[in-house]
Amino acid sequence: MFEDNVENEQNSDNNNVIHIDGMYQNWFLDYASYVILERAVPSIFDGLKPVQRRILHSMKELDDGRFNKVANIIGSTMQYHPHGDAAIGDAIVNLGQKELLIETQGNWGDIRTGDSAAAPRYIEARLSKFALEVVFNPKTTEWQLSYDGRKKEPVNLPVKFPLLLSQGVEGIAVGLATKIMPHNVKELIKASIDVLKGKKVHLLPDFPTGGLADCSNYNSGLKGGKIRNRAKIESPDNKTLLIKEIPYTCTTSSLIDSIIKANDQGKIKIKKVIDNTAKDVEIEIQLASGQSPDVTIAALYAFTDCEVSISPNACVIIGDKPVFIGVEDILKSDTDFTVKLLETELKIRESELQEKILFSSLEKIFIENRIYRDIEECETWEAVIETIDKGLEPFKPSFYREITEDDIIRLTEIKIKRISKFDTFKADELLRTLLEELKEVRHHLIHIIEYAIDYFQNLLKKYGKDHERLTELTTFDTIQASKVAANNAKLYVNKKEGFVGYNLKKEEGVEEVMDCSDIDDIIVFRNTGEYQVTKIGDKKFVGKNIIHVEVYVKGDERKVFNAIYLDGATGITRVKRFQVPSFTRDKEYNVTKGSPKSKVTYFSSNPNGEAEVVGVSLSPNCSAKVKSFEYDFADLEIKGRGSQGNILTKYPVRRVTLKREGVSTLPAIDLWYDEAVGLLNKDENGKYLGKFKDEDRIIIFYEDGEYELTNFEITNRYDAKKVVLIEKFLPYKAISAVHYDTNNRQYYIKRFHIETSTMNKKFKFINESNASRLLVVTTQMSPLVELTYTNGRKREKYQVNLKEFVEVKGWKALGNKIPHDRVTDAKILSQDDPVDTTDIKVKKEDNSDDDANDGHDSLRLF
Incomplete structure (x- = not known):
C-alpha cells in the first residue's frame, strides 16, 4: 500500500512539470510577435508604427490650430504609449523632420548635417493642413482600448493617401527587418490616379537629401534590390569641387570623415575640405596640385560615402502578420483602402442626410398641419405621443423608414418660438438643398472610382506644388577603383633578386619604376619568357631576372608588347607583338614557346601600340651573308599572347638595339558619349562622337x-545637365552661336574658330555676365536657325542662315545684332551640310582615317 501511494505521488508530480524549453519557446514567440506588431513594422493601411499613430492621435486631441510644446505632446501620448518619453520624443522629431504631417517651430535638427533637435520643452509642433485633411475622421475610425484600459485609441488611422510610401520607414524586429524607401508625394498622388484608371505604375524613391540615384535594380523595393545613391558634385574650376547634395543615410559630417579617411589612405589627393553648409549643403574640396577634377570625382564615388548602396526590404503588417510586398502592391492596397474610406464617408453622409431630410419633413408636417395644437388637450404623456403619431399616420408611407417614438419625442422638444417663426418657403428650400446633396452623394457612391480620382486630383492641386522631386534619377557607370585611385605610392623593383613592391628599401639594385596605388595589379616579365599578373604589395617576390614590370590595367586594348626571343628547342630567334587584355591573377604565362633554355633578347612595352625599328647583329661566326640588319615591328601583325610569333632569323643573334622610336600602328578608336551619365564609352551607348x-x-x-577642350580618356566626366554640345574637335570648323548680351540688351549671332589650345580649361565666348545667355551653338557648316520673337502680343518666327548672316571673326567678338530684340526661342532646322571648304582654316595632311561617318558634325575632306 505504501509503495502504491509513492508511485501515485510521483505520477502526480510528473503531470505538473513545465519543461523550461517549451516555456522559453512560448515566451520568445510572444516577445517576437509584440516587437514586430507593436514597435518595428508599420501597418499597410495607415503606414504608421504604433508610436507614430499614438502621437498623431494625441496631437489631434490637443489641436486648436496653435502650436503645442513637444513636451506637452509627449505627456499626452504617454497615456496611450507604454514606452517612456525618450522614445516618443525621438519619434516626434522623426515625423517632424519629414515635413509632411507636422508643422514645426524651433530647432528641430537637420537630417543633412546630423544635428540633433533641441529639448522637447523648447520646440513646438502642430498638425499640418495636409494631415488634418487626409489622416483623421473619427466617424470612420475603428477604436480599441489603450494599454491601461482608460482611454480609446485608433486601431488604424483612416489615412486617405499612401502615407507609408511617402515617408518611408526603417525598423528592426526579432528576426525580421523592414526598410521602405521614401517616395515623392506628387508622384504618389499621380500614381494612385493611374491605379484607379487601370494603368500600370512604376514607383522610384525620392530622398529628402536629394542627390543622384540609380534605381535600375530597385526590384519594387523588395529584398534583393539595390539603390545606388550619389552626392551631387560640381566643378566650378579645375582646383575646386563642391558637394551640393548628399546621399540618403549620410550626413555632411560622416561624408567629410570618409573623404578625409580616403585622403589619409592615399586613395584621393586633396588639400582641404571645408564645410560651408548653412541653409543649403555645400562641402568645398580643394584639390591637390595636378589632380584632375573628373578623376577625383570618380575616386570620391569609389572610395568615400559620396556613393552609398541602399538595400530596400519592404515588409508591412497585413492582418496581424508581417508580409513582404512590393511598393507598387503597397500603393494599390493603399489606394483601394482610400476608396473604401471615401465610400464609407459617403455612406455615413448619406445616412446623415436621410435623417436630416426625415426630421425636416416631420417638422414641416408637424407645424404646417398644426399637429402641435392637437396635443393641447392631452392630459398624459402617452396621449401626447399617441396624438402626434396619429397625426403623422397619413404621411408615413413617404418616409424611408418607420417613425419611432424617439422621432416623436424630438418633435415635442421644438420650441414655441421656432413654431411661431416657421417659414414654409425656407423649409422647402432647406429640403430641396438636402435632397440635391443626397442625390449628389448617391451619384458619387455609384461612381466611386471617379469620385476617388477627383479626390486625388484635388490633393495634387493643393499640395503637389510643394513637393517637387528632390532626387535626380539617372544611371551610373560602374567605376573601377583601380582606374581612379590616386597614385599614393611608388613602384620599385629589384630585377636581379626578383622583388617588387612599394615598400622596398632604396638599396643597391633597387630601381624606381613608376607611380602606383596600393590597390593596383602589376605585370612582371622575366628573361626566361615567363610573366604573370599579380596584386601589388609592399615587398613581393615574383622570380629572379626581371626584364620589365609595370602597373597592369585590365582591358587596356591599346597596350602592345613587342618581343624578340630565342626558342631553346630549335635555336631559332622569333619576333612577336601581343596584348594581354585579360588574365588569371598569379598564373604563369610565357612569351616564348616554353622550351627549356628559351630566352627573351629584346622587350618593349608600348602604351598606344607603337612599333619601333631595331637593329639586329648576328654572331660573327655564323654562316649568314648579312650579319647586321634592321627590323621594323610595324611589319608584324599584333596577335594574342599565345602566338609563337614570326621567324626573325635562324642564325645566332649577338645583340638587338633600338634604332628608331615607333609610332602607333593601332586603328583609331570609336567613342560614344552617354548623355545620361556624362561619360565617354566604347560600348555604343549614347551619341557617337567618331574615331579618335x-x-x-x-x-x-x-x-x-x-567651351572646353579635353582628351578622350574614358575616365573623363562631364556635367550632362550643363552640356549642350559635345563632339570631336576639328579645328577647321567654325562655331556658330546665337546669344543674348546683357550689356547691350540685344541678341547677336557670331561665328568664330577655336583659337585656344589649353586643355581642361573653360573659356567663355559670350558676355561674362550671368544674365547673358546662350540660345544656340553648332558646328554645322551652313546652319539654318528658326528664331521665335514677340511682336506686340503676337509671336512670330524668323529663319536665318547663320553663315550668310555673319562672317567668321575672333572668338571674343560680339557678332552681328539680330533685328528683333524680343527673341524667346531658337532652334536649329538644318541637318549636316555637304562638304563646304570655304570656311576651312586648317587642312589635314592624312585623310586615311577621316571622320566621314562620325555621326556628329564632322566632315571628310578630299
Whole structure:
C-alpha cells in the first residue's frame, strides 16, 4: 500500500512539470510577435508604427490650430504609449523632420548635417493642413482600448493617401527587418490616379537629401534590390569641387570623415575640405596640385560615402502578420483602402442626410398641419405621443423608414418660438438643398472610382506644388577603383633578386619604376619568357631576372608588347607583338614557346601600340651573308599572347638595339558619349562622337556660354545637365552661336574658330555676365536657325542662315545684332551640310582615317 501511494505521488508530480524549453519557446514567440506588431513594422493601411499613430492621435486631441510644446505632446501620448518619453520624443522629431504631417517651430535638427533637435520643452509642433485633411475622421475610425484600459485609441488611422510610401520607414524586429524607401508625394498622388484608371505604375524613391540615384535594380523595393545613391558634385574650376547634395543615410559630417579617411589612405589627393553648409549643403574640396577634377570625382564615388548602396526590404503588417510586398502592391492596397474610406464617408453622409431630410419633413408636417395644437388637450404623456403619431399616420408611407417614438419625442422638444417663426418657403428650400446633396452623394457612391480620382486630383492641386522631386534619377557607370585611385605610392623593383613592391628599401639594385596605388595589379616579365599578373604589395617576390614590370590595367586594348626571343628547342630567334587584355591573377604565362633554355633578347612595352625599328647583329661566326640588319615591328601583325610569333632569323643573334622610336600602328578608336551619365564609352551607348587617334581632342560647349577642350580618356566626366554640345574637335570648323548680351540688351549671332589650345580649361565666348545667355551653338557648316520673337502680343518666327548672316571673326567678338530684340526661342532646322571648304582654316595632311561617318558634325575632306 505504501509503495502504491509513492508511485501515485510521483505520477502526480510528473503531470505538473513545465519543461523550461517549451516555456522559453512560448515566451520568445510572444516577445517576437509584440516587437514586430507593436514597435518595428508599420501597418499597410495607415503606414504608421504604433508610436507614430499614438502621437498623431494625441496631437489631434490637443489641436486648436496653435502650436503645442513637444513636451506637452509627449505627456499626452504617454497615456496611450507604454514606452517612456525618450522614445516618443525621438519619434516626434522623426515625423517632424519629414515635413509632411507636422508643422514645426524651433530647432528641430537637420537630417543633412546630423544635428540633433533641441529639448522637447523648447520646440513646438502642430498638425499640418495636409494631415488634418487626409489622416483623421473619427466617424470612420475603428477604436480599441489603450494599454491601461482608460482611454480609446485608433486601431488604424483612416489615412486617405499612401502615407507609408511617402515617408518611408526603417525598423528592426526579432528576426525580421523592414526598410521602405521614401517616395515623392506628387508622384504618389499621380500614381494612385493611374491605379484607379487601370494603368500600370512604376514607383522610384525620392530622398529628402536629394542627390543622384540609380534605381535600375530597385526590384519594387523588395529584398534583393539595390539603390545606388550619389552626392551631387560640381566643378566650378579645375582646383575646386563642391558637394551640393548628399546621399540618403549620410550626413555632411560622416561624408567629410570618409573623404578625409580616403585622403589619409592615399586613395584621393586633396588639400582641404571645408564645410560651408548653412541653409543649403555645400562641402568645398580643394584639390591637390595636378589632380584632375573628373578623376577625383570618380575616386570620391569609389572610395568615400559620396556613393552609398541602399538595400530596400519592404515588409508591412497585413492582418496581424508581417508580409513582404512590393511598393507598387503597397500603393494599390493603399489606394483601394482610400476608396473604401471615401465610400464609407459617403455612406455615413448619406445616412446623415436621410435623417436630416426625415426630421425636416416631420417638422414641416408637424407645424404646417398644426399637429402641435392637437396635443393641447392631452392630459398624459402617452396621449401626447399617441396624438402626434396619429397625426403623422397619413404621411408615413413617404418616409424611408418607420417613425419611432424617439422621432416623436424630438418633435415635442421644438420650441414655441421656432413654431411661431416657421417659414414654409425656407423649409422647402432647406429640403430641396438636402435632397440635391443626397442625390449628389448617391451619384458619387455609384461612381466611386471617379469620385476617388477627383479626390486625388484635388490633393495634387493643393499640395503637389510643394513637393517637387528632390532626387535626380539617372544611371551610373560602374567605376573601377583601380582606374581612379590616386597614385599614393611608388613602384620599385629589384630585377636581379626578383622583388617588387612599394615598400622596398632604396638599396643597391633597387630601381624606381613608376607611380602606383596600393590597390593596383602589376605585370612582371622575366628573361626566361615567363610573366604573370599579380596584386601589388609592399615587398613581393615574383622570380629572379626581371626584364620589365609595370602597373597592369585590365582591358587596356591599346597596350602592345613587342618581343624578340630565342626558342631553346630549335635555336631559332622569333619576333612577336601581343596584348594581354585579360588574365588569371598569379598564373604563369610565357612569351616564348616554353622550351627549356628559351630566352627573351629584346622587350618593349608600348602604351598606344607603337612599333619601333631595331637593329639586329648576328654572331660573327655564323654562316649568314648579312650579319647586321634592321627590323621594323610595324611589319608584324599584333596577335594574342599565345602566338609563337614570326621567324626573325635562324642564325645566332649577338645583340638587338633600338634604332628608331615607333609610332602607333593601332586603328583609331570609336567613342560614344552617354548623355545620361556624362561619360565617354566604347560600348555604343549614347551619341557617337567618331574615331579618335592620339592627337585628337573633344570639344564641349556648356549652357552658360563656355567651351572646353579635353582628351578622350574614358575616365573623363562631364556635367550632362550643363552640356549642350559635345563632339570631336576639328579645328577647321567654325562655331556658330546665337546669344543674348546683357550689356547691350540685344541678341547677336557670331561665328568664330577655336583659337585656344589649353586643355581642361573653360573659356567663355559670350558676355561674362550671368544674365547673358546662350540660345544656340553648332558646328554645322551652313546652319539654318528658326528664331521665335514677340511682336506686340503676337509671336512670330524668323529663319536665318547663320553663315550668310555673319562672317567668321575672333572668338571674343560680339557678332552681328539680330533685328528683333524680343527673341524667346531658337532652334536649329538644318541637318549636316555637304562638304563646304570655304570656311576651312586648317587642312589635314592624312585623310586615311577621316571622320566621314562620325555621326556628329564632322566632315571628310578630299
